[in-house]
Amino acid sequence: MNHVIIGNGIAGIQAAETIRYLDPTAFITLFAAESHPPYCRPMISLMLEGRISSDRLAIRNPHFYDDLQIRSIAGAYVTSIDVDAHAVTIDDHEPIFFDRLLIATGADPRTMKIPGHALNNIFPMRTVSHVENMLTDISTARHALVLGGGLVGFKAAYGLMRRNIPVTMLIRSEYPLSMQVDDIAGGMILDRLKANGLTVRTGIDALAFEGDSRVREAHLSDGSVLACDRVIVGKGVQPAVGFIPKDRIPVDLGVLVNTNMETGIPGIYAAGDVAECIDRVRQCPWINAIWPEAAMQGRVAGMNMAGRTVSYPGSLGRNVIRIFDLDVMTAGLINPEPDDGYQIYSRIEPRLPVYRKFVLKDNRLLGFILINRIETGGRLVSLIQRQFPLSASEMGILKTL
Amino acid sequence: MKQVVVHPEKCVGCMQCMTACATAHSVSLSLFSATQEKPLPKPRIHIGASLYGRGFPNRCRHCDPAPCLLACLPGAIYRKPATATVLINPDLCINCASCAMACPFGVIRYHEDNWAPPGKTVAIKCDNCISRQAVGLVPACVEMCKSGALTFEPVAEAQNRKTREITQTIWPEPVTVATGKFDGFELLQAIKKSQHNLATAC
Numbered sequence: 001m002n003h004v005i006i007g008n009g010i011a012g013i014q015a016a017e018t019i020r021y022l023d024p025t026a027f028i029t030l031f032a033a034e035s036h037p038p039y040c041r042p043m044i045s046l047m048l049e050g051r052i053s054s055d056r057l058a059i060r061n062p063h064f065y066d067d068l069q070i071r072s073i074a075g076a077y078v079t080s081i082d083v084d085a086h087a088v089t090i091d092d093h094e095p096i097f098f099d100r101l102l103i104a105t106g107a108d109p110r111t112m113k114i115p116g117h118a119l120n121n122i123f124p125m126r127t128v129s130h131v132e133n134m135l136t137d138i139s140t141a142r143h144a145l146v147l148g149g150g151l152v153g154f155k156a157a158y159g160l161m162r163r164n165i166p167v168t169m170l171i172r173s174e175y176p177l178s179m180q181v182d183d184i185a186g187g188m189i190l191d192r193l194k195a196n197g198l199t200v201r202t203g204i205d206a207l208a209f210e211g212d213s214r215v216r217e218a219h220l221s222d223g224s225v226l227a228c229d230r231v232i233v234g235k236g237v238q239p240a241v242g243f244i245p246k247d248r249i250p251v252d253l254g255v256l257v258n259t260n261m262e263t264g265i266p267g268i269y270a271a272g273d274v275a276e277c278i279d280r281v282r283q284c285p286w287i288n289a290i291w292p293e294a295a296m297q298g299r300v301a302g303m304n305m306a307g308r309t310v311s312y313p314g315s316l317g318r319n320v321i322r323i324f325d326l327d328v329m330t331a332g333l334i335n336p337e338p339d340d341g342y343q344i345y346s347r348i349e350p351r352l353p354v355y356r357k358f359v360l361k362d363n364r365l366l367g368f369i370l371i372n373r374i375e376t377g378g379r380l381v382s383l384i385q386r387q388f389p390l391s392a393s394e395m396g397i398l399k400t401l
Numbered sequence: 402m403k404q405v406v407v408h409p410e411k412c413v414g415c416m417q418c419m420t421a422c423a424t425a426h427s428v429s430l431s432l433f434s435a436t437q438e439k440p441l442p443k444p445r446i447h448i449g450a451s452l453y454g455r456g457f458p459n460r461c462r463h464c465d466p467a468p469c470l471l472a473c474l475p476g477a478i479y480r481k482p483a484t485a486t487v488l489i490n491p492d493l494c495i496n497c498a499s500c501a502m503a504c505p506f507g508v509i510r511y512h513e514d515n516w517a518p519p520g521k522t523v524a525i526k527c528d529n530c531i532s533r534q535a536v537g538l539v540p541a542c543v544e545m546c547k548s549g550a551l552t553f554e555p556v557a558e559a560q561n562r563k564t565r566e567i568t569q570t571i572w573p574e575p576v577t578v579a580t581g582k583f584d585g586f587e588l589l590q591a592i593k594k595s596q597h598n599l600a601t602a603c
Binding site: 040059291292295327329378382393 | 453468471472474475476493495496497498499500501502503504505506507509510511
């Protein structure tokens with residue numbers, strides 16, 4: 001069997017390992033757009049923070065591809081897929097044929113198409129190269145601007161603050177991490193960031209950047225001008241689906257897959273941030289672009305590609321973040337539509353501080369937010385994943401957590 | 402291979418296993434001096450209140466495959482097959498709490514520990530007392546448990562014993578059958594019961 005995997009992120013790597021485990025004789029080709037050996041993407045923010053060096057990012061040994069007899073093609077971007085001929089091509093090179101194909105190209109950061117967006121010192125934060133670029137002459141940084149209050153913007157701001165660089169963060173919503181937390185938790189996070197020196201301006205965006213070769217100032221939507229010598233753009237990511245023939249392979253925001261991680265075309269699979277599968281709590285197609293789900297999807301795709309039929313019950317969005325001395329864990333549905341039959345329990349102890357919010361429907365847990373005392377939060381994640389109806393006494397335990 | 406088996410129905414919630422565990426993971430290995438150590442040794446087994454307020458000894462199950470091991474970002478969590486133990490390398494741990502989100506049993510804690518670099522908060526969980534096992538001792542929690550809620554034995558053996566115990570509750574005594582029609586059946590039961598008594602006696 002001839003397997004081709006596009007992408008050497010965690011989904012691609014897990015799939016390759018799984019295929020090799022189940023089929024020692026399979027022929028595996030892996031296209032890697034990033035020429036770095038497989039590394040742990042969530043940890044690049046620790047590199048920005050200065051807590052670890054780049055050599056700590058590796059998740060496999062340097063001989064990984066040789067050990068597993070995987071032909072890896074580094075620095076290569078697949079440009080097209082020929083669905084009928086079962087082949088992929090890179091530019092004008094000879095096509096490479098496959099029996100099973102895995103699309104695990106991940107996602108690319110959204111760029112800002114505003115005047116001056118191509119100036120130097122304006123960075124996205126997605127790959128280890130991005131962080132390496134940010135870190136060159138980081139000691140000269142005087143003021144950084146972070147656009148977006150999502151996970152990336154937040155981690156960038158936190159990392160720079162840890163380096164004692166003054167940071168201004170612009171967010172469109174009223175509080176950071178608005179996709180992950182509700183207004184109460186968001187307010188607590190915001191207070192903690194402000195108390196540690198972050199300048200946050202809400203309901204505002206950048207309209208243009210100016211500078212000679214490097215960015216020098218940003219013009220904001222309220223008419224003000226902000227001096228800055230570093231800009232980090234955290235405006236979210238979009239699935240890397242540019243090369244996919246959308247008339248043949250169904251693509252929504254990401255590549256649509258069934259519970260076997262197979263696309264609309266038999267033999268072609270997708271996994272990781274590029275794949276759109278069912279969300280466990282929303283019960284509709286959704287992309288939860290998080291590391292553990294990418295890893296799981298890669299494994300499931302690999303098993304199915306190697307001929308062992310395994311189904312994936314859908315993805316669950318979840319995150320855990322430590323912000324100074326505040327620990328935050330969230331999962332599933334946390335801001336449901338009002339009056340839709342949801343049961344919501346929340347509890348706040350502002351002095352500790354501790355905050356809990358549980359979202360249930362028909363006595364089944366659909367989501368939660370925990371601020372501080374998060375050690376046993378995994379039990380709640382498990383409850384969401386199992387969708388087990390809770391008895392009255394079990395609900396009582398929830399309320400005392 | 403012997404492993405710690407939990408029998409929650411026997412737990413009385415005395416929490417002596419927690420003290421024994423913390424002591425076994427101290428520098429001095431003595432309860433009295435352990436209380437003076439910095440950082441203060443903490444238990445890796447946790448007695449929680451289950452439904453109806455009953456005690457439940459909650460410790461790492463050393464799952465295979467282990468969700469924490471798969472979720473660990475820096476690759477600090479690994480398995481030692483010889484003792485079927487999942488361990489955490491404190492040097493590599495970055496205290497990101499990804500394992501807390503992955504563990505369905507909530508048995509991982511985050512604090513300083515005398516086997517981690519000084520001043521560093523790391524993920525800590527049960528290590529099956531492998532240093533005690535290496536010198537022929539049973540895990541400290543098992544040694545301390547007075548009520549039989551924690552035993553150290555091959556899992557298959559514990560399962561067989563449990564099956565026998567359950568069978569006994571369903572059919573405690575051989576049935577005396579009046580007619581001679583079912584003699585063979587009665588004989589079979591008598592043999593099984595004597596076999597069981599022999600097995601439990603040894």
